[in-house]
Amino acid sequence: MPDSLPHREEEIRTLARILITSLKGDTPSNIMIYGMTGTGKTVVSKLLMKALQDKSEILENQYFSFFMDIHSTFMPTWLDNALREAVSFLGIEELFGREVIRDIFKPVKCIYINCQQMDTQYRVLTQIANRLTPFNDEDRLPVSGLPMDEVHSRLLGKLDSSDSLIIIILDEVDRLVFKSGDDVLYTLTRINEELSNSRVSLLGISNNLHFLEYLDSRVKSSLGAEELVFHPYNANQLRDILKQRSEEAFYPEAIDYDVISYCAALAAQENGDARKALDILRVSAEMAERDHSPKLSDIYVRQAQKKIEMDRVNQVVRTLPLQTKLVLYSILQLKLGGRIKTTTKEVVETYSNYAQRLDLTVLGRRQVVNLMGELDKLGLIQSKVISFGRHGRTTVVEANVPSTEILNNLHNGILSRLKGIRPRLIYNTSF
């Protein structure tokens, strides 16, 4: 976690003002944060949670009446100042009257859930429960097996017995909803009604700005009580971030200002993604070092950008489920055979052919289309529906990755048996 987060001061201030009330026993409103990847949603949220927990721990041990008396040991001063600013903005310097302290104050606990991995109701709820349970405790919830009502009541027990204010971060919550529906969110937004000792407050993070519109209206108003958008960084902001981070981490003297600016400019084009910017800089530095190059030049930066993208694609391809691999394989073979663009029908036929040769179950048209949808989401192919008027409609597909290289990658394992088998090109429609 970086020491500071340039160009997120405003967002941090806003969040601090909402969340700081947790220190005087209130339950902060639920919050939704939106923004593209790499706009700092996760770091900012995690950092604030850490700060709150830190303050809360001190408060828990010492029961100060005034916020200004709480001095944390490790917290960076800028962050401490942000919290203090929020406190004075809200005029809540005096946290508690002496007598009521023990009645009102609840320790703040934060739970971070990445919904990309925890993408079912069962997993999310058990994960929350288990974060409140010691690792070797015997009543941790199992990864599967229990009926949901059992999970639900055990979760309630865990929450209530922790006797605290629990802030749950649901990162990539849009993925969870698109995959498993909003039932979990419904449960979580209403869970306070079933608790007597504890309170739950939610912080959702979404890439999709219109995420709330997919929700049940009751969930919508609760989860979206406070909304905040993290806008993409521009090139100048990215440059500041890179500068700040490279001073912390890399080899300061070897990186000159032009290279940083260049990385920033490239990443600015990619939706202002700070992660991308940092990756490009880091990888190009590694490449230059490997070459014993005294200077980190633009050439390395461009190479790094290519390498990062290629690594990502190869990684994704390698971890694809078998049938999905075979569908991609078919599309790439068609491309190699001259079909830059092809159609669903042709893909399905080629695929079936290959699947038969491999003695795999041959999936039907519908499922192949689903798998093509997956490939599209992953950015490996591009598909779009076009109409031939009287002659019906179809989806035209185009591979988005270099065929030879990716085919090579796919030629591991079972698919290697398909080496050298060309697809048959039957249709001669042109687009």
Next chain:
DNA sequence: TATCCACCGGAAGCCTTGGGGG
């Protein structure tokens, strides 16, 4: 301008997998 092709893609339901509890 109404038709109608040939496929799209949502919804629901089926079957299987795998762990838990009684």
Next chain:
DNA sequence: CCCCCAAGGCTTCCGGTGGATA
């Protein structure tokens, strides 16, 4: 040991549709 249940992978069913053509 048997039955319960969530989830994943897949099929079945079917209403929907953009636009060239009659």
